Amino acid sequence: MITNSIRPRGRPRNFDESEALNKATQIFWSKSYDGVAIDDLIAGMGVGRQSLYSVFGDKRTLFLRVLRAYAERKGAGAAKALFSPPALRDSIAGFLRHAVEVATEEGSVRGCLMVCVAPLVDDPEVRQFLKDAAAGGLALVERRFRDGISAGEIPSDFPVGTRARQVLDLARGLTMHAQLGAPRKALLKDAEEAADLVLLPRGANAPREV
Amino acid sequence: MITNSIRPRGRPRNFDESEALNKATQIFWSKSYDGVAIDDLIAGMGVGRQSLYSVFGDKRTLFLRVLRAYAERKGAGAAKALFSPPALRDSIAGFLRHAVEVATEEGSVRGCLMVCVAPLVDDPEVRQFLKDAAAGGLALVERRFRDGISAGEIPSDFPVGTRARQVLDLARGLTMHAQLGAPRKALLKDAEEAADLVLLPRGANAPREV
DNA sequence: TGAATTTGTGATCATCTAGTCCAAAAATCC
């Protein structure tokens, strides 16, 4: 996917824009907005100070761009996890597993930029973006549940909204647990069990010979 | 509960220590460690700079003290919510409601110091404290489940560890949702529904005439 | 080749930061 063969006019850039953005993501992710100094970004992104400001704007603007790119990637992954598998249970489990995988990626920092870092950035635009993103995630899960109703996998009175909120809460909880250092393997198992919890209340734990 | 009538030797303090600590809690809570300047603390706590350093130590030490005090309060509240009600369902619902109430306290900041703020403090001691606190919370819920087994409220093969982790994940999720601005009333309802989810899988949503 | 255009580099600035120092103030003890 080479951008465009039309070369711009002046001196060519010494860095790849999207790669630099990925580096910036890692830096913000690991050091949490306030903890990041411009010099950290310059050193980590491989971009000169002037280039950084002229290409990405100031720190706040750069963070917003990082956040948007991150959200788009993560949202795409979540949607794929939700709508690829034919079985509803696999979709929900995949959604939760995806949250765990993002939060425990090897070589990267634990947690999630949107769940752990961005909420603390004291900026109305960031705040609004997070609200919208959360609403979007909720809508995705709700839609998947409705598809499940259409397919007859769950009854038509399945509490779509409530269960979707619970799925999101569980995903957030798993993410925070990952940030604290829980091992990936255990979290993936928790993700499966969370999916079962939300979808399979078929009396598995009903009292028996107590 | 007046501390002690034996007056200390020198000039009396011009502030109440625990009250100042509460103010500090609010400040860290609302501005997130890195966002807090010493001058913010001085202004907000009503304590002079020198007094602040001599009484509470440096910023990091003060934060640790704030964190410990906060954790103790919150832990006590959680334990009370868990072990006061006779019925297990009320205990779990109370535990989750407590998380919501803390995260949506009027006049205070949204969220939770331990869930939303402290995990981002880049300090090994803080990190370890949070791990221990999380383990402690988990142990509380597990114990309550075991009590429930003893009392015959749930079967003896109830998956205590799994369900306790799910309760904690749901609590974390609710807290983060609160931080994003969800209304308290809705969150309290979610807390109730989460308790039902974890405890009442008695086929309520099992397929029927689909 | 030379003008135009864009990027890279280092110096620089004003501001903010955590933390220290010192003398004055206010209390107790003898």
Add this chain to the structure above:
DNA sequence: GGATTTTTGGACTAGATGATCACAAATTCA
């Protein structure tokens, strides 16, 4: 009342921070 002890308040320091500026370097276009 004087010595002692503790708190207070403001001045101060050294360093970090976000951002800008001026100028050199590298490329395209004519």
